[in-house]
Amino acid sequence: MKPFSIVAASVAAIPLLLSVVAVCVLADAAVGGDPFWHEPQLTMGEAAALKDRATMQRLIWAGVDPNAPTHVRADILKSHDIVVTPLEASVGTRTPTSMAFLLAHGTRMDRHEQDVVTCLATEDDAKEILEYLQKNFPAEQPDCAHVTTPW
Amino acid sequence: MSPHPGEANAPVPSPVEGRVWLRAAYAYGALVALALAYFLVRMPYQISDDLEHLLIAQYQTLADVIRTRFITVESMRPAMWVTQKVLFDLAPAGRYFETFKAIHVAELTLTVVLFVRLLRIRTAIDFTALPLTLAVLVGIHTFNVTMREGYPVNHFMSVLICCLAVVNLADAQSQRWWHDALAALISLYAFFMFETGALAWVCIVAAYMTGWRGISSRGVVASTAILAFYLIVRFMVLDVGTRTIGANASGYGFHTLDTGQILAMFGDAPWKFYLYNIVCAWLSVLFSEPRGGIFQFTHFVTLGAIPPWSLINVTSSTIGTVLIAACIGRRIRRWMRWNLDRDDGLLLLFLGVLAANSAISYPYLKEVVVSPAGMFYAVALYVALRELLQRARADASMPRAIAIAVPLLILSAGWTLRAANLVETMRESAFVNRNDWAVAEEREDEVRPKWRTRHPDAERLVGDLKREIVNMPVPQPYTLRATRGWFDPY
Numbered sequence: 127m128k129p130f131s132i133v134a135a136s137v138a139a140i141p142l143l144l145s146v147v148a149v150c151v152l153a154d155a156a157v158g159g160d161p162f163w164h165e166p167q168l169t170m171g172e173a174a175a176l177k178d179r180a181t182m183q184r185l186i187w188a189g190v191d192p193n194a195p196t197h198v199r200a201d202i203l204k205s206h207d208i209v210v211t212p213l214e215a216s217v218g219t220r221t222p223t224s225m226a227f228l229l230a231h232g233t234r235m236d237r238h239e240q241d242v243v244t245c246l247a248t249e250d251d252a253k254e255i256l257e258y259l260q261k262n263f264p265a266e267q268p269d270c271a272h273v274t275t276p277w
Numbered sequence: 278m279s280p281h282p283g284e285a286n287a288p289v290p291s292p293v294e295g296r297v298w299l300r301a302a303y304a305y306g307a308l309v310a311l312a313l314a315y316f317l318v319r320m321p322y323q324i325s326d327d328l329e330h331l332l333i334a335q336y337q338t339l340a341d342v343i344r345t346r347f348i349t350v351e352s353m354r355p356a357m358w359v360t361q362k363v364l365f366d367l368a369p370a371g372r373y374f375e376t377f378k379a380i381h382v383a384e385l386t387l388t389v390v391l392f393v394r395l396l397r398i399r400t401a402i403d404f405t406a407l408p409l410t411l412a413v414l415v416g417i418h419t420f421n422v423t424m425r426e427g428y429p430v431n432h433f434m435s436v437l438i439c440c441l442a443v444v445n446l447a448d449a450q451s452q453r454w455w456h457d458a459l460a461a462l463i464s465l466y467a468f469f470m471f472e473t474g475a476l477a478w479v480c481i482v483a484a485y486m487t488g489w490r491g492i493s494s495r496g497v498v499a500s501t502a503i504l505a506f507y508l509i510v511r512f513m514v515l516d517v518g519t520r521t522i523g524a525n526a527s528g529y530g531f532h533t534l535d536t537g538q539i540l541a542m543f544g545d546a547p548w549k550f551y552l553y554n555i556v557c558a559w560l561s562v563l564f565s566e567p568r569g570g571i572f573q574f575t576h577f578v579t580l581g582a583i584p585p586w587s588l589i590n591v592t593s594s595t596i597g598t599v600l601i602a603a604c605i606g607r608r609i610r611r612w613m614r615w616n617l618d619r620d621d622g623l624l625l626l627f628l629g630v631l632a633a634n635s636a637i638s639y640p641y642l643k644e645v646v647v648s649p650a651g652m653f654y655a656v657a658l659y660v661a662l663r664e665l666l667q668r669a670r671a672d673a674s675m676p677r678a679i680a681i682a683v684p685l686l687i688l689s690a691g692w693t694l695r696a697a698n699l700v701e702t703m704r705e706s707a708f709v710n711r712n713d714w715a716v717a718e719e720r721e722d723e724v725r726p727k728w729r730t731r732h733p734d735a736e737r738l739v740g741d742l743k744r745e746i747v748n749m750p751v752p753q754p755y756t757l758r759a760t761r762g763w764f765d766p767y
Contacts, residue, residue: 129678133681
């Protein structure tokens with residue numbers, strides 16, 4: 127190999143990989159693929175756990191019940207699959223974003239559900255959620271030793 | 278047809294060879310632009326600014342837009358408002374999103390084409406430097422944020438196009454009257470579109486001073502007269518003024534200061550803050566540090582935890598800047614005698630735009646504002662890389678070649694990753710923007726309580742836009758957790 131070839135390769139070889147990727151992206155897109163833009167199908171609980179308000183909105187438009195317990199796949203909330211309500215799943219985000227959205231779009235939170243999410247938030251040290259609940263749904267702190275939580 | 282000063286000594290490729298490499302360069306540029314466009318059209322615009330500008334375009338007539346939007350708070354951007362209004366009205370059957378995205382893609386393509394044209398690829402060595410140069414163009418942090426903007430027209434990219442257009446006109450080998458006329462029209466549009474549009478004038482003057490004569494002295498005078506007219510209208514007739522201290526939050530040291538904190542710290546001596554911003558804007562383009570006025574990398578160092586992306590940004594920029602500095606160093610004596618070739622012109626253009634762009638950034642720091650300087654940084658690095666390659670071909674032993682190749686490999690790997698980072702940030706922005714649109718009405722109620730009453734169809738427009746955007750598929754950025762440390766999240 128000539129010395130100049132080494133210098134030229136050090137300049138161009140790696141950036142040229144981008145063009146290979148670009149060709150693959152365009153070719154895949156041309157045959158109907160979604161390269162690097164695949165949207166996974168989420169349940170309401172998974173969308174809540176990922177702060178994905180747009181998916182929650184879309185599911186609500188599609189008639190999905192935002193109160194119904196749903197399946198949440200492993201590694202979204204926990205390392206294993208679990209079944210939780212969207213409100214419970216929203217605690218996993220540690221911010222009230224999903225919770226506020228759900229409550230503004232038809233989700234009901236009865237006393238039992240409020241106790242569950244409060245205890246989950248306490249256990250996860252989700253201060254923002256505790257503050258949100260305190261401000262918008264003032265109630266006595268439940269005895270979490272006697273409240274069954276999904277995790 | 279006269280060559281640029283000093284160009285007579287440059288090796289001249291055969292016409293056939295020149296055409297082959299030029300076509301290959303445009304094809305490569307088109308490939309990059311198309312691949313980025315694939316992601317761009319799938320990314321919803323941010324709701325802030327974008328929705329309000331669409332609602333203004335809906336409830337105001339063109340005459341109203343010109344009358345009421347000629348001046349707004351400390352800014353005068355009538356061409357921006359008129360462009361948005363005209364495109365809004367031209368959008369077929371309410372297909373606003375598609376219309377503005379089509380314009381955005383056209384802007385991106387034009388930017389890449391004009392950029393490649395400016396590089397004047399004619400030889401194999403020129404082409405060897407092109408992939409890395411384009412990676413720098415799209416990978417630099419100032420372009421990354423430019424790509425994601427849209428009000429809904431991407432005016433920051435329009436500024437890049439105006440700068441590239443006038444520089445390409447100035448670079449023409451022959452003078453034509455219409456070069457001057459077009460340069461004057463572009464100047465008029467750029468000045469009245471956005472404050473950084475004044476950089477088009479900097480480009481025209483810098484190109485003329487370095488001996489580029491595609492735009493004649495008449496064109497330079499016309500552009501200067503338009504700039505003077507703009508300044509008189511802005512500062513003397515309409516008294517619009519300009520952004521001053523405390524108008525925006527801005528980075529300082531290791532943190533972002535809000536407007537109150539800025540006033541408390543610098544209210545008595547604003548010049549200190551302005552000087553800080555100018556120096557930081559300058560450093561940011563050259564070293565990717567600080568970012569938006571915040572010495573992010575330095576902060577990570579003090580914490581003892583440097584994320585890979587931050588190290589990559591600073592290292593790749595620093596190596597690139599050292600190469601440019603070395604290239605300038607070898608030419609400085611000739612510059613003293615004002616004996617300049619075309620590459621000198623490109624380097625001086627970069628220095629001129631960098632200085633002017635940094636100066637414009639004095640009131641507050643925003644990365645997108647220095648995107649013209651970032652773009653010309655890529656041009657300057659191209660000149661430095663090509664020169665290095667030419668020297669390596671002429672005289673390189675194996676040990677010397679390896680010694681040069683190591684930093685070049687780090688440079689090219691770093692910038693390639695930064696270019697890939699653009700896609701990752703578009704993915705993340707798509708997710709964030711779509712989520713914001715899911716609460717569009719609630720957001721408007723909070724920010725602009727009277728929005729529903731400004732036009733009888735305002736609620737329908739917002740509802741339609743929201744439905745369209747919420748139904749757009751976007752990826753879940755959280756699915757790429759393993760790579761997060763490698764991609765710049767800012």
